[in-house]
Amino acid sequence: MRLVLKYDPGARPSLVVTPGTGLDSARAILRRDLDFSDRFETVILPEASGTLSGKAGAFNYDLYRKLGAAYAVELADVGGRAQVRLHDLAAGKVAAQVETVFSPATDPGFRMQVHRISDEVVRWITGTPGIAATRFAFVAGGRVYVVDNDGVNLRALTPESATSLSPTWSPDGGRIAYTRLQDGRGPIMIQPIAGGAATPVPGTNAGLNITPAFSPDGNLLAYSSSTEQGTNIQVANVAQNCCVQRLTVGRFADNLSPTFAPDGGRLAFVSTRAGPAQVYTMGADGTDAELFVPFDFGVTGSTNAPEWSPEGTMVAFHREVSGSPQVFVMDVSGRRVRQLTSSGRNEDPTWAPDGRHVAFVSDRSGRRQLWVIDIDTGRTRQLVTPGAARLPAWSRRLK
C-alpha cells in the first residue's frame, strides 16, 4: 500500500484506537503496540465509550475530532475477517485499510500476526514500519532466552549445563549465535530459533570465543577469539561453514565486540590499543583501522559494546562515566556523541529495527533489567523479565 499521509517526524500526532465489538484481544495488542511505537500521542477513551462508534457503517468523524485526535484506527470483524482501517480525521476519510484473517487468540502465532498489522499501521502514517513484530534475546542465569517484543512467549534457548553469553540475531531472525562458556573456554554456537541442534562456528573449537555479530546478509559471522596470544577479531563464513579470516593483530591489545555497518563494508569494534577500551572502525578485510568514537585521553572512561544502527547513521555504545556505564549514541557523519542515560548503571545497548529505539540493561530499579528508550522523545519503559537480565539483542522485523 502506498504511503498516503504526510508525517512530520518532529511531531507526535494524536491517535485513537476506536472501541468495537469482537476482536478484543487483537485490539488490546494493537493499542499497546501503537503506544509503544512512541510515534503518537495515544488518546485514552473514557469508560463506556462504546457509543462513540456510532451507527454501523457510518464512522463518526465529528466525535473523534472532538477528542483532539488526528487519526483513528478501527479494527472490526467483517464476516470472520479482521478489517483494519486508518481514518484521517481531518480529511474525514479512510486513508488506508487492510483485511486479514487472524488465527484463534489461543494460537501461538496469533500475537505476532497482530504485531505485523500494528507495524503496518505505523508505516501508513509515518512511512516507517513499527517495531512490534520483533523479539529480544537476552541472558538470564547463564541461559539465553528469547521473548516477543511485548514480553510474551518467553522461552530458554540454550541448555542449563553451560553459561551462555552474548546472543546475537541473524538478520532474518531465524538463528541466534552465542558464546557457550564451559570451563573457561568455549565455542560460538548457532542455534535455530525453531529448534534443532546448535552447530559450532568454524574457528571456535579451541580457546575462548566471544562477542559474535552477523554480517547484514547473514553469510558471515564476526567474533573475537581470546587466547594467550591476545584477543582478536576473526570472521567466518557461516553460510558455507568455512573460511576463517583474522582481522586484527594485537599483541598487547584486546580487540572485541565487532559490529557490521549495514552495507557490510566496515566494522566497528572495541580495542585497548591506546590503553583504555575505545571504539574503532576498520574495513571488512581488517585494513584501514581508525578511531571511531572520539575520546579525551586520560579523561573519557572506557567505551564498550558498540552496535551500529540498522540504517547506519548512528552507533550506540556504553561508556564509563564517574564509575558507572551509561548508554550513548553517536551520529556517524558528524561524530557527535550524545548521552542517553544517567541514573544507575546502564549498558549493552541494542537497536530496534526502526533506528530510534534502543534497548539496554539498567539496574535503576534495583536489579539488572531490560529497558527501552525512544531516543527521539526520551520516553523510557521497562521490559519485565524473570530474574536479572543482561546482554540483550533486538531482532530485525520478523516476517
Added chain:
Amino acid sequence: MNARPLAFALASVVMLAACGGKQEPELPAPEPAPAPVATAPTGPNADSAAAAERERLERERREREAALAGAVGTDLKSMIHFDYDMADVRADDAANLDRKAAILAANPGVRVRISGHADERGSDEYNLALGMRRATAAKRYLENKGVEGARIEVVSFGEERPLAAGADEAAFANNRRDEFDVTAGGTNLVAPQ
C-alpha cells in the same frame, strides 16, 4: 593509561633480567596430556563404560584433592590478585608465583590451569578478554621463571564466577584474581629444595 602495555613489557624485561643470572632449571619431559574425556563411546557397553570412566575421573579428582591439601598443594593453588582493569602481576604476588615456579620445577609431572577472573564492574564481555590477559600474565611470569609453557593452560571466566558476593571494594578486590588448578600429576607432590 597508555602505560599499561608498556608497564607489562617493562615488567617482563625486569623479570627476564632478574632470572638471567641463574641457571635455567633442567626440566624432564612432562607427562603426556591426559586423554580427552568427552569422546562418547558407542555400542551396547557405552553406558557402563561411561560410568566406569566417570568413576575413574572422580577417584582421580579425590586423590588429587587429598594430595593438594598439604602445604605444597596449598601454595600451588593459592590465588593472586589484580588491580582494577589491570592485568599486571602485582609486586606483592611475586613471592607467591616464585614459590609456584619452584614447586613446578620440583614436580615436573604437574600441569596447571590458570583461570583469570574479573570483578563485576567492567563490561561483561570485555571482562572475558581481561580475564584471559590476567591468566596469561601469570603464565608468562612462570615461563620467565623457567616453567615450560606447555604445562600451563590458560582460561578465562570473566566476571561469571565471582568468589565474593557483594558490590563493595573488598568483594571486587577478591574477585579480581587468578585461580590455579592442578590438572595432572598432583599426587605425591614434592616440596622444592
